[in-house]
Amino acid sequence: MSAKRTLHEGWTVSGDPGAPVAVDSIPASVPGEVVSALLDAGLVEDPYTDDAERGVAWVGRHDWTYRTSFAFEPGEWDGIDLVFDGLDTVARVSLNGTAVGETANMHRRYRFDARSAIREGANDLEVAFTSPYAYAEAQRDRLGDRPNAYPEPGNFIRKAACNFGWDWGPNLAGAGIWRPVRLETWTTARIAEVVPRVSVEAGLGVVEFAVDLQRAADADLELVCTAGDQSTTVDVPAGAGVAQARVEVPDPELWWPHDRGGQPLYDVAVSLRSGGEELDAWSSRIGFRTVELDTEPDADGRPYTLKVNGEAVWVKGVNWIPDEALFGRIDAARLKRRLRQAKAAGIDYIRVWGGGTYESEDFYRLCDELGLMVGQDFLFACAAYPEEEPFWSEVEAEARDNLARLAPHPSLVTWTGNNENIWGWHDWNWQESLGGRTWGAGYYHDLLPKLVAEVDGTRPYWPGSPYSGVPELHPNEQAHASVHIWDVWNDRDYVHYRDWRPRFVAEFGYQAPPTWATVRRMATDEPLQAESPNLLWHQKAADGQAKLQRGLDAHLPPVRDFDDWLYFTQVNQARAVRLGAEHFRSLQPYCTGAVVWQLNDCWPVTSWAAIDGEGRLKPLWYALRDAYADRIVTFQPEGDGVKLVAINDAAEPWKGVIGFWKCSPQGRIIGRALMQIRIDARDTAELVLEGHAVPKDGEFLVTGRERFPRATWFTKEDKDMDWPAADFTAATALVDGGVAVTITAETVLRDVCVFADRLDPDAVVDKALVTLIPGEQATFTVMSEAIAASPELTAALTAKPVLRAIND
Template identity: 85%
Template sequence: MSAKSTLHEGWTVTGDPGTPAAAEPIPATVPGEVVSALLAAGLVADPYTDEGERGVAWVGRRDWTYRTTFTYEGGDHDGVDLVFDGLDTVARVSLNGEVVGESANMHRRYRFDARSAIRQGANDLEVAFTSPYTYAEAQRDRLGDRPNAYDEPGNFIRKAACNFGWDWGPNLASAGIWRDVRLETWRTARIAEVVPRTSLEGGQGIVDFAIDLQRAGEADLVLVCTAGGHTAVLPVPAGAGTAQVRVAVDDPQLWWPHNRGGQPLYDVSVTLRSGDEELDSWTHRVGFRTVELDTEPDADGRPYVLKINGEAVWVKGVNWIPDEALFSRVDAARLERRLRQAVAAGIDYVRIWGGGVYESEDFYRLCDELGLMVGQDFLFACAAYPEEEPFWSEVEAEARDNLARLAPHPSLVTWTGNNENIWGWHDWDWQEPLGELSWGAGYYHDLLPKLVAEVDGTRPYWPGSPYSGVRELHPNEPTHASVHIWDVWNQEDYAHYRDWRPRFVAEFGYQAPPTWATVRRMTTDEPLQAESPSMLWHQKAADGQAKLQRGLDAHLPPVRDFDDWLYFTQVNQARAIRLGIEHFRSLQPYCSGAVVWQLNDCWPVTSWAAIDGEERLKPLWYALRDVYADRIATFQPHGEDGVKLVVVNDSAEVWNGVIGFWKCTSEGRITGRALLEIRIDPRDTAEVVLEGQVAPAPGEFLVTGREDFPRATWFTKEDKDMDWATARFTAETAAVDGGVAVTVTADTVLRDLCLFPDRLDPDATVDKALVTLIPGEQAVFTVTSEAIAASPELTAALTTKPVLRAIND
């Protein structure tokens, strides 16, 4: 029987001669990276606080060597392998002084034959990393420079692009053994790879196992394959290294996104035997479902409609970046917290962006279990990539490895060739500097679709995000397939989302700083200001603060202090994305989905995220929960000055009911009422143009009642121009299990009322935000925090600024 033992203990790391730190060995955690080891040893400052990132900039420009000693007991083995699930990135692996393998790709697994080097007893294992800059710059000099969105050589090394810094992330281009390492021993033969391809045929769930074997001789073997309690046995004759086995499961339950149905998963296994001896085994879980991507041209252009089990799904998506800049810090528990936050916000689709990594098994397993669809980019982002060797072969090996590794997961529904590179070739002044140089087109249009069909064969592939469907058409053409909308954040007010009529929005976003407690983690600046040095260091977007200010100037009253700035920018982010998604949803089925940039952060930073780098919810998260609800009502412009109410039913049931709304003055006095009887079929929309006494005049606003769907509002003027009364209310607190309930009763209009308990307890959470009330209405905020509940002073502070805020306070 094969045996596996992890090699995670006793590691040290040493810098090359002349390193500013760690010229002598220091302890190193494996999986891990050099920056984490230096930080644990107290040799560098925290790169996440103030401008600490500057203090580790030298790390990526040095060579590093990891070493450990392990014991091998020997035995009658035909195979002894060192297996690395992730080496970051350019490494030479030596065992007892003998080189057994090399790596040049962070994104693939490596298996090195150790038989000639290993010895019984103690063994010295060394992994020597070359500086990623040394390698990438040498490749750039050899092949000729190519455009990149950043002045970094990250497109000349198969390493996460965001390691070299991004407009939301730090430059921590370190090195390390970033995933598991182990010693594997085996006799006679082993299972090298299993790709279980699932399908549905005639009421059965089919699992077609494609199995690769590694042999040490010519023995006859037997494969025993199971799926859902059904078994198939296949003799494998001497010399055969591959096998195909089909297992059928009767009447399988289907896997669905969480808002469409259940997530039944079936155990599958492959056992390799020789006579009565079990040599090796492989186990996983699969789900049965079909996936289609409808991009057939229609009268309006080209749709981009994702279908699961034959049903069109309106995608309620987010973009995903690595959840930590120091990747090894991310464990299964952290991923589960993040993905459960996504589900709680009504999100059903997570796009793994091409500048990060292929995520861990835990990530996809959790998405399988939680019913989150995954769109997976191949790892190319915002740059021209060379197609010459060694890169072509590395990309092929990387793609084959990850296509096979991720094949079992029903949550994985699409593969996409790259992020913005086809767009870049068209629009970002690449063509003249590139001349005849390769830039990646061969990957996106030839190699990757061939490999997806060959290795996977069950999921659709799309050449790029964005991409319009044919090479001759501009890749970001709104009427054709997927688009990215970035002119709004970069150049225009967020109301201009309504100028777009997209078929599918794969990226759009609006910035805000993180929560108060996270701001205080990332900066010690005093006084704390929007333009203080560390606040600016943690704003990586070009002219980011100016763009935030442009948004404030367009919509909100002047800020008086940092507390105003923090609250107003967070509200503006939430409003911008809500406006965009409500508009896109009002266009369905013409528009088939929206994927917000972005769900998460990898460190404390001002960014487009809904959940900040310390795992705290920004107001945007609460806005997503509202706007991604299955049933929503939204006021939308109609004609030059008119208004219509669009009602969207994305549930599986008919929506029969009454929607009531009021027309109000800025004082909150009701001047008009309407009750609309509705009957909307499942997955359908309806709209009503507002006329007569319910059409708002300048200075008035519309608000739906306290219904069983998120409240809809429409304002005829911006807050800065509305004649709001200064906020007046009463607030009462009461103890509840694990925290405090805060009941706010409005005496005036309260606009986007928020409660920020993290100002009192960094671990505190609250159940709602962005609540608009008219006089006489109440809202109850439930704060979870034992620390606040135990302190009368902190409990009292829940009812006053800067913890409790309204735009008109």
């Protein structure tokens, strides 16, 4: 029987003699990276605070060596392998002074034969990393430069592009053993790889096992392949290195996205045997479901419709970046929290963006269990990539590896060739600067689709995001397949999302700073202002502060202090994305999904995220929860007037009455209307408002307090509305684990929020962005034992800067 032993203990790391900080055998966590080791040793400052990121810029320009020792007792082994699930990035692996392997790709798993170098007793293991900058710049000089959205050489090394910095992330391009490492021993033969190809055929669950073997002897073998409670045995004759088996499961329960059904998972296993003895075993879990991507041209252009089990799904998505800039800190508990936050916001689809990583087993296991669909990009982003060797072979190896590794997971529904590179070739002045040099087209249109079909064969592939379906079309043509919408954030007011009529939106977003507690982690300036130097260091977007101010000027009253600026920018972000998401939903079924940029952050930063780098919910998260609810109503412009659109994404028909009021700026109800609805499952209905239902200048519309999220329509921006000064009463009451804050409105209250993280960084509030008219109440539940235990903190929940309304 094979044996596997992790090698995560006793590691140290040392720097090269030219490093500006002498680093000699300091402790290093594995999995982990150099920057974390330096930070733990007190040799660098926390790169997440103020501008300390500058102080680690040298790390990626130097070589690093990891070392550990382990004991080994010889046995009757035919194979002794060192196995690395991830090395970042260019490394030589040596055992007892003998080189056993080299690597040049962060995104692959590696297995090295250690038989010739291992010895009885103590063994010295060394992983020597070459500077990623030195390697990438040498490749760039050899092959000729290629365009990149950032002045970094990240497109010349198979390493996460965002390691070199992004418009939301730091440059921490170091090195390290970033995924598990172990010693594996085996006899006779071992299972090298299993790809379970899962399908549903006429109500029958089918698992086609493709098994690769590594042999040390030509013995006859057998494979026992199991799916659920069904199994089959396959004989593998002497000398054969591959085998296939088919297992059928009658009447399987189908796996669905969480808003469509359940997530039953079935155990699958492969046992390799010889002479009745088990030599090796592999196991995983699968879900039975079908997935299709309908992109057949129609009368309007080309759709991009995701179908699960034959049912079209309106995608309520977010983009995902690595959840930490220091990847070794990302564990299952952190991922579980983040993905549960996503599901709680009504999100059913996560696009793993191409500038990060092929996500971990923990990530995909959790998405399987939570019913979150995943679209995984191949790892190319915002740059031209060389196709010459060694890159072509490296890309093929990493694609094969990850296609096989992720094949069991039902949550994985699509593969996409790249992020914005086809768009870049068309629109970003690449063609002249490339001068005929390769840029990645061969990957996206040739290599990757062939590999997806060959290795997986059960999931659709799309060449790029965005991409319109054929090379002759502009890749961001809104009538054709997937688009990215960035003219709004970069150049225009967010109301211009309504100018778009897309088939599927794979990226759109709007910025805001993180929560107060996170701001204070990232910037210690006193007094804190929007233009404080350290706050600006954590604004990586080009002209980001100016774009935030443009949005404030268009919609909100002048800010009086930093507290206003923080609150108003966060409200603007939430309003912008909600407006866009509701507009795109109102276009269904013509439009088939929206994927917000972005769910999460990797450090404390002003960005497009709904959950900040410390894991705290920004107001945008609450707006997403409203916009992605199964049942919503939304007011949308119709010519010079307005219409009400009711959207039912539930499995049952929606019957009932929608009531809404027309109000004066003071909140006095000056008109009422009712809409009798009967909407089929997964359908919409709309009503164009006429006559007295249409609000006049200064008036506004608001739906009643029904269970679906409240919809509003304002004829003027807040900066121009004649709002009364906010008047309300606030009462607190202790509840289990926290405090309930009940607000009773005496006047209109716009976008009420309770920022409890100002009092307790760990506090969580159940709602935000609540608009009330006079006489209405809203109760905010603040989960915080620290606040509940303090009368002073409890009282602070009812006043600025914790309790806010736009017109306060």
